[in-house]
Amino acid sequence: MPMTSTTSPPPTSPSRSGGLAQRLLGTKVADVLAGPHDVDHYLELLRPDWAVRRIRGEIVQVEHQNDDSLTITLRPTGTWPGFEAGQHVEISVDVDGVRHRRSYSPSASAHPRTRTIELTIRRHPEGVVSRYLKEHARVGMFVGLSTPRGEDFVLPDPRPRRIVLISGGSGITPVLSMLRTLTDECHDGEISFLHYARSPKDLLYADELERIATAHPNVAVLPVYTREDAATGDPRSVLTGRFGVEHLRHVLPVDEDAAAFVCGPGALVEAVRTLWAEEELRTPLRFEHFAPPVLPDLDPDQLGDVTFAGSDITAAADGSTLLEQAEAAGLSPKNGCRMGICLTCKCTLNSGVVRDTLSGEIGGVPGEEIRICVSAPVGDVSVDL
Amino acid sequence: MSTPTATPPANAFDDDDFKAVPKSDRPLSPKAPDRESRPAGHSRATASTDVAVAEPGSDTSRTPGPLHAVPHMSQDMLDAFGREMEAIRKKHMDDRGERDATYIRSIIKAQRRLEVGGRALLEFAWVPPFWVAGVAALSASKILDNMEIGHNVMHGQYDWMQDDELNGRTFEWDTACPADQWRHSHNYMHHTHTNIVGKDRDIGYGILRMSEDQPWEPYFLGNLGYVSALALLFEYGVAVHDLETEELRTGTWNLRERLPMLKAIYDKVKGQAAKDYVLFPLLAGPGAPATLSANVTANIIRNLWTFSIIFCGHFPDGVEEFTEEETADETRGGWYVRQLLGSANLTGGKLFHIMSGNLSFQIEHHLFPDVPAHRYAEISVDVKEACERYGLDYHAGPLPYQLFTVFRKIAKLSVPSAPELQDYLDRPSSSRVGKVAGRLVGGATGVVRGAGGVAKGVVGTVPGVRRATAA
Ligand SMILES: Cc1cc2nc3c(=O)[nH]c(=O)nc-3n(C[C@H](O)[C@H](O)[C@H](O)COP(=O)(O)OP(=O)(O)OC[C@H]3O[C@@H](n4cnc5c(N)ncnc54)[C@H](O)[C@@H]3O)c2cc1C
Ligand code: FES
Numbered sequence: 001m002p003m004t005s006t007t008s009p010p011p012t013s014p015s016r017s018g019g020l021a022q023r024l025l026g027t028k029v030a031d032v033l034a035g036p037h038d039v040d041h042y043l044e045l046l047r048p049d050w051a052v053r054r055i056r057g058e059i060v061q062v063e064h065q066n067d068d069s070l071t072i073t074l075r076p077t078g079t080w081p082g083f084e085a086g087q088h089v090e091i092s093v094d095v096d097g098v099r100h101r102r103s104y105s106p107s108a109s110a111h112p113r114t115r116t117i118e119l120t121i122r123r124h125p126e127g128v129v130s131r132y133l134k135e136h137a138r139v140g141m142f143v144g145l146s147t148p149r150g151e152d153f154v155l156p157d158p159r160p161r162r163i164v165l166i167s168g169g170s171g172i173t174p175v176l177s178m179l180r181t182l183t184d185e186c187h188d189g190e191i192s193f194l195h196y197a198r199s200p201k202d203l204l205y206a207d208e209l210e211r212i213a214t215a216h217p218n219v220a221v222l223p224v225y226t227r228e229d230a231a232t233g234d235p236r237s238v239l240t241g242r243f244g245v246e247h248l249r250h251v252l253p254v255d256e257d258a259a260a261f262v263c264g265p266g267a268l269v270e271a272v273r274t275l276w277a278e279e280e281l282r283t284p285l286r287f288e289h290f291a292p293p294v295l296p297d298l299d300p301d302q303l304g305d306v307t308f309a310g311s312d313i314t315a316a317a318d319g320s321t322l323l324e325q326a327e328a329a330g331l332s333p334k335n336g337c338r339m340g341i342c343l344t345c346k347c348t349l350n351s352g353v354v355r356d357t358l359s360g361e362i363g364g365v366p367g368e369e370i371r372i373c374v375s376a377p378v379g380d381v382s383v384d385l
Numbered sequence: 386m387s388t389p390t391a392t393p394p395a396n397a398f399d400d401d402d403f404k405a406v407p408k409s410d411r412p413l414s415p416k417a418p419d420r421e422s423r424p425a426g427h428s429r430a431t432a433s434t435d436v437a438v439a440e441p442g443s444d445t446s447r448t449p450g451p452l453h454a455v456p457h458m459s460q461d462m463l464d465a466f467g468r469e470m471e472a473i474r475k476k477h478m479d480d481r482g483e484r485d486a487t488y489i490r491s492i493i494k495a496q497r498r499l500e501v502g503g504r505a506l507l508e509f510a511w512v513p514p515f516w517v518a519g520v521a522a523l524s525a526s527k528i529l530d531n532m533e534i535g536h537n538v539m540h541g542q543y544d545w546m547q548d549d550e551l552n553g554r555t556f557e558w559d560t561a562c563p564a565d566q567w568r569h570s571h572n573y574m575h576h577t578h579t580n581i582v583g584k585d586r587d588i589g590y591g592i593l594r595m596s597e598d599q600p601w602e603p604y605f606l607g608n609l610g611y612v613s614a615l616a617l618l619f620e621y622g623v624a625v626h627d628l629e630t631e632e633l634r635t636g637t638w639n640l641r642e643r644l645p646m647l648k649a650i651y652d653k654v655k656g657q658a659a660k661d662y663v664l665f666p667l668l669a670g671p672g673a674p675a676t677l678s679a680n681v682t683a684n685i686i687r688n689l690w691t692f693s694i695i696f697c698g699h700f701p702d703g704v705e706e707f708t709e710e711e712t713a714d715e716t717r718g719g720w721y722v723r724q725l726l727g728s729a730n731l732t733g734g735k736l737f738h739i740m741s742g743n744l745s746f747q748i749e750h751h752l753f754p755d756v757p758a759h760r761y762a763e764i765s766v767d768v769k770e771a772c773e774r775y776g777l778d779y780h781a782g783p784l785p786y787q788l789f790t791v792f793r794k795i796a797k798l799s800v801p802s803a804p805e806l807q808d809y810l811d812r813p814s815s816s817r818v819g820k821v822a823g824r825l826v827g828g829a830t831g832v833v834r835g836a837g838g839v840a841k842g843v844v845g846t847v848p849g850v851r852r853a854t855a856a
Contacts, residue, residue, distance in 0.1 A: 033664055035656045036557035041550065042501060045494045097486030099547040336573030339717070341754050343541045343553055344573050359475055369544065369554065 022078060026052040048142045051077035055145040057091070057117060062137050065120065065204055069170065071107075072137050074117040076145060083148035085110040085155050085181035086174045086261065086288075089117065092144035095132045102129045103149070103290075105263075107173040107205075109180035117145070120204060122170035153261065153288045155181065160259040161189040164251050164283070166243070166272055168196035168264025171290060172204050175261055183216050191219045192251035196243065196268060199227050222251065243271045245279070255281050263288040304380035309350050311385060321357060322372035326385055333372060333385055340374035347372055352381030451719060452712075454705040454726050457776060460716070466775050467718025470752055473767050477756045481545055485757040489543055489551065492533050492739070499526035503683070508668060510675035523683035525740070528690055530559045532742025537758045539568055544755075561657055562624040563649040570627040576754055580699055580727030581707045587699065588706070590615060590622055591631035594798045596706055601801040601809050604634065608799030612792070619688035619695075624650050690740075693788055694731070698747035700794060701729045701787040703780050722777065724751035729780035730765070731787060738762060748779065 024030060025039050030052075034042060040054040049058055057074030064070045083089065088105040108118035123134040155163075155178050163182065165175040172195055179193055197203040203223055213221040224239045224247065239247050252258065260283050262272045269287045276285045303317040306325050313329050323345055326333050336344035340358055346369045353364045354375040362378055364370055372383065449456040450463060458466070503522030510516040535558030537543070543551040550556075557564045570586065578584035582598040589595040593612055594605040615622045628646055632638035661680040666673040705726040712723065731737075731745035738745050738761075746761035749768060756764070772779045782790075801809060810820055 029664065032656065032659055035660055036559060036653075042497050044550075045490075045497055046501065094486065094546075094548075096482045097484070097546055098482075101547075336569065337577035339577070339720070341576050342573035343568065346541075346554055358471070359478070368547075369552075 019078075022050050022052065025050070049075075049077060051079045053079060055079045055147065056142050057145050059137055059139055059141045059143070060116065062139060064134075066201065068134075068202075069120060069122045069204055070134050070137060071118060071120045072133065074119065074143065074145070075115070076117055080117070080145065081147060082112060083110055083117075085178040086153045086286075087148040087150045088174065089119075089148050090146035091119070093129050093132060095128055099144075100129050101144075101146075105174035105177065105288075106148075107176045107180075109184045110177055111181055111184040113184070120170060120173050150288070153263070153286050156259060159185070159187055159189065160257070162252075162256065162258035163189065163191045164258060164260040165191065165193045166196075166251075166260065166262040166264070166268070167194075168268040169202075170204065171262075171264030171268070171288070174263050174288060176205060176208075178261065179212065179219070183212060183219065188218055191216075193219065193221045194224060194239075194243075194247060194251050195222070196224045196226055196264065199225055220251070243268055243275075245275060248272075248275060252281075252283065255279070255283060258283045260285045261287070263290075265289075266291065299378075302379050304352070304377065306377050307350075307380075307382040308385040309382050317377045317381070319376065322354065322370075322375050322377060322381070322383055325377075326372065326383075331385055335373055338373045340371050343371060345371055345373045348384040350382035350384055353378050354381060451714070452707070452722060452726075454707070455722065455777060458722060460718075462775065463722050464716055464718035466771065466777070467716065467721045469771050470721045470768075471717075473764060474753050474756060477753070477760050477764065481757065485543070485759070486546055488759050489534070489538075489546075489757070492529060496526050496529040496534060499523070499529070504665060507665065507676050507679045509672065510669065510679045511672040516675060516679050520679045520682050520686070523680070524686040524690075527559055527683060527687040528740055529742075531687065531691055532694070532744060533739055533758065534742075535559070535564075536742050536744065539564060540572060540754045542755055542757045559657070560623065561620040561650070561654045562626070563653045566627040566646060566649065567623065572754075576751065579724055579751055580705065581709055581712055581723075583709055586626065586629070590626055591629060592622075593795060595700055595795065597798065597805075598706065598708075599798075600812070601798075601805040603809075605799050608795050609792075612795050616689055616692040617685060619692040620684065621654075624654065693784065694741045694744050696791050697731055697784060697787040698728055698744060700791045701780065701782065702790040702794070703778065704729050721752060724748070725768075725772070725777060725779070727751070729782065729787065731784050732781055733784065737784075748781075 025043070030039050039052045043050045043052070044054075044056075048056055055077055057076045057080070059072050060075045061073035062070060063072075083106055086105070087110075088103045090101050090103050092099050092101045094100075104119040104121060106117045107120050108114050108116065121130050121133055123130045125131075153174060159182065163178070165178060167175045175193070179191060182191060193209070195203070195209070200206070200223075203209075206223075209221045209223070213219055222239060224241070224243075226240075226242055239250060252260065260276075262269055262285065266289055269289055273285065273287060275281075276283075301319075303319060305314050306317050306322065307314045308326055308329060308331060311329075311331055313331070315325060315329050318325065318328075320328075323333060323335055323338065333347065334344050336342040338345075349364045349366060349368050349370045351366050353362055354370055355362050355378050357374045357376050364375075370383070372385075450458040450460060452458060452463070499522045503519050503526055506515045506519030506522060510519055535556065538551050538556045539553050539558070541553035544553050554568075575585055575587040580588065582588060582596050589599065592615065594601065594608055599605075628643050628650075630638065661684065662677060665680060666677040669676040705723075707723055707727065712719070715723070725748055728747040728751045730748050731741065733741075733745055739759075743758035743761045744750055746758070746765055749756075749761035749764045750758060752768065753761075753764065769779050771777075810824070
């Protein structure tokens with residue numbers, strides 16, 4: 001499948017220019033001079049490709065893999081520490097003035113030679129960030145980056161002799177990174193890659209997979225098309241339908257010492273895990289979901305349990321505000337006006353949603369800071385008190 | 386709180402929401418009785434007699450409302466007004482988005498450019514034009530940082546953007562005052578208890594006599610001196626504000642309790658001084674003295690400007706004060722009306738509003754402290770229209786005139802009127818030295834007060850004065 005590229009310049013290594021200047025900006029003196037803000041506060045708008053503590057990435061390439069997915073290549077600031085194959089990074093993107101943070105797994109090789117970050121993003125029909133990026137990602141745009149995250153879903157060191165990679169849809173990204181890293185390291189153990197897509201049209205990285213399979217005799221790439229009629233036309237496609245034991249036997253003939261990784265839609269991950277348990281396989285299996293947030297559909301008056309996580313107290317909600325409930329539970333959270341104007345009472349919502357007692361609006365996402373004096377819990381709620 | 390992208394279409398609300406009518410079906414109130422037309426000497430009456438005179442009718446529909454300043458506003462009307470304000474707030478809260486983000490980011494960008502540019506120029510401050518240009522740029526940058534950015538961000542106006550840099554709880558600003566303490570003294574104490582004498586510590590900042598309800602004592606003879614010092618050193622005044630140092634005068638101030646706050650102030654001041662008064666001058670090498678003088682000047686300019694804007698927000702003539710009694714059972718509607726009557730706007734152009742952090746729209750800011758401030762100009766149209774219908778005063782005036790009335794008030798309140806002096810001399814707590822001083826002053830003030838009386842007659846409005854707390 002041809003990739004439509006909106007740019008010609010290939011990704012280059014991060015700017016090394018201004019190395020000395022950037023080092024000076026990282027000193028303690030620079031901190032005092034910039035106080036009470038930090039140096040990055042100034043760099044963000046004046047020289048966004050420089051940073052001393054924060055991490056940002058400039059989009060240097062945008063490719064639309066198909067109608068639903070795009071691949072962006074980021075050139076990170078010098079503060080990017082590099083990542084391990086399988087890890088993910090949180091990017092922050094402003095959409096309609098609001099900063100959203102979402103995790104994406106870099107799909108390129110984690111070999112230190114690679115200085116860029118390649119992300120492949122599938123557009124969700126109603127997704128805020130994926131839709132925005134699909135439509136608006138442009139070369140020259142900056143996004144915020146976190147340090148790489150995820151300690152479990154990574155290639156073990158030393159590398160196992162035999163590695164089984166299973167992915168579905170956009171879940172290809174972390175396992176593709178593993179595959180690319182292994183080939184970059186000239187790993188000569190056997191690698192089997194079982195990738196599920198609806199049809200050849202939906203197969204991400206088709207050319208790249210083809211190229212790797214041809215260049216590395218130890219790599220077996222097996223695309224599986226889940227739509228019955230879709231298999232025709234791809235000679236490599238020897239399997240069809242959904243994941244089952246015969247698919248597994250194809251890539252893992254015996255229960256041997258190997259390592260297996262699965263990433264993809266919940267159903268695929270569950271099927272693989274169930275099979276692993278049923279067959280009592282010894283091969284360690286690691287898995288990852290790209291779970292989208294679950295939005296419970298709650299009646300605004302529904303009462304649940306309120307958990308004050310910091311104090312390990314859980315109480316049944318009584319319809320009053322979180323502040324009143326906390327006080328009734330014997331806590332004394334900081335507060336001032338008790339009417340939503342001074343922000344003294346703000347604390348972090350760990351989970352659940354709340355009703356704004358002033359406007360009646362229901363909202364709240366985990367991690368958001370809420371004014372507990374004007375927030376009543378809807379359903380089960382946990383706050384950091 | 387709300388799903389940020391779920392901005393409802395503009396027509397999603399019932400039109401009625403914006404034109405809420407009072408719960409009772411009585412016609413909207415007539416304009417408030419003209420205070421000027423009241424009998425002379427009336428302003429000294431207590432709140433209740435005040436009302437009785439203004440509203441002689443005794444049928445229940447004319448029961449005076451709880452606020453002495455607007456006796457024509459019954460509790461129902463206060464609440465109806467409150468609902469209209471809530472509707473305005475909702476309209477703007479739901480509409481927050483790209484426009485606000487673009488605005489605040491462009492202000493931040495301008496501030497950073499001005500700061501970096503100003504600092505760069507001031508490394509060559511020994512060249513006079515550079516000194517002048519650098520001071521201008523640095524003062525402007527500090528003013529933007531403190532007002533349009535710092536003050537407004539710390540009110541949580543941009544929390545919805547979910548940008549760590551614009552988080553009201555963690556933002557730090559370029560002044561001597563630790564942001565955390567300011568969030569307490571300003572966001573809570575001042576915004577909740579606006580203009581309630583005895584509760585709002587912004588009335589006089591604990592060092593000035595700004596209201597006749599503050600009992601006079603000889604210390605206040607220095608009122609004009611203190612206010613001048615406060616204006617010059619405003620950032621430090623704001624810094625020690627939350628320490629409640631007025632308790633020093635009554636001997637109830639507890640050092641041990643305040644130590645952590647003092648430490649925070651010390652750390653903040655240390656950082657500020659190291660940057661402005663040591664490091665940047667040192668970087669200029671032999672030009673250090675010029676850079677130092679420029680930095681001092683920029684800080685003072687910022688202090689004078691912020692002082693002027695802030696003092697004109699609540700202390701010009703006509704702005705109402707409230708007592709703890711009348712606000713004890715306050716409803717949200719009453720709160721809105723108090724915010725309105727306790728604040729005054731400054732008139733001016735667009736740049737003036739930006740440089741005052743839109744605190745020139747003090748009324749709108751007090752009504753809607755967490756709505757992005759650049760919307761206040763727009764909001765003021767709706768607020769004024771509602772005030773018109775409810776017969777509520779909407780105070781506004783140009784900066785120089787408002788500042789003049791503030792200083793006139795400060796001067797006037799530094800000397801006691803005859804009853805105030807008597808009251809002081811009768812107070813058992815007054816010290817002997819104070820009483821002697823008081824008597825001496827008494828002789829001198831007769832003359833001053835006489836002159837003041839003439840001035841009063843010429844200029845006009847004298848705010849109604851209550852003695853409920855001073856008794
Ligand atoms: C560790 C990890 C790694 C990941 N790696 C990748 C990757 O490499 N590539 C990739 O494409 N994704 C990856 N993801 C998923 C990614 O982080 C996002 O969840 C995804 O892109 C969707 O984000 P969004 O903002 O577009 O959608 P969101 O706005 O978060 O919505 C998510 C889903 O919920 C639905 N939804 C949203 N709002 C509502 C509503 N009000 N009512 C009902 N449904 C709603 C949307 O239709 C959408 O399907 C990863 C996730 C994790 C946790
Ligand atoms: S206590 Fe003031 S906002 Fe909650």
